[in-house]
Amino acid sequence: FLKEADMDAVKLEGGRRVITRIKAIADAGILVMGHIGLTPQSSGVLGGFKAQGRDPKSAKDLIMDARAIEEAGAFALLLEAVPPELTEFIAKDLSIPVYSIGAGAPCDGQLLICGDMLGLFQAFTPKFVKKYANVAEVEIEAFKTYIEDVKTGKFPEDQHCYHILPET
Numbered sequence: 001f002l003k004e005a006d007m008d009a010v011k012l013e014g015g016r017r018v019i020t021r022i023k024a025i026a027d028a029g030i031l032v033m034g035h036i037g038l039t040p041q042s043s044g045v046l047g048g049f050k051a052q053g054r055d056p057k058s059a060k061d062l063i064m065d066a067r068a069i070e071e072a073g074a075f076a077l078l079l080e081a082v083p084p085e086l087t088e089f090i091a092k093d094l095s096i097p098v099y100s101i102g103a104g105a106p107c108d109g110q111l112l113i114c115g116d117m118l119g120l121f122q123a124f125t126p127k128f129v130k131k132y133a134n135v136a137e138v139e140i141e142a143f144k145t146y147i148e149d150v151k152t153g154k155f156p157e158d159q160h161c162y163h164i165l166p167e168t
Helices: 016-029 057-073 084-093 135-152
Strands: 009-013 030-037 076-080 098-101
Touching: 009 016, 016 030, 016 057, 030 057, 057 084, 076 084, 084 098, 084 135
Parallel strands: 009 030, 030 076, 076 098
Antiparallel strands: none
């Protein structure tokens, strides 16, 4: 599957509960990135889309998860929606690169979801997202103009149509 999808690695959400999978995949020679903190695919178990590791017990749990992920053979770790103080501690504690998505600056790199940073979604934007554009607004205006052009006969114009070729 990796070859067909032209992938270099897989990312697994979850800490110690997925360690056997991380280890098996890494042992098979496939690069694995761990992902802890807010894990969108299992956010229902975590009580929704909420920051994680904000109290001492959950912070310690995330530290233990991070260490277990590194020990299992992951090449990197993604922390999502955790306090920057915790990110800094984990980044210093591990020997693998640690990346942040809404987990502050003190780590090896930053991630944002393209759709979030481009402003594709108006209904919900995570607190940690900085919108660099408002593409949703542009899209909505484009659709409104298209609908109006169709209703008024401005689209399609002759230039948008194919015609029968003359006989040669």
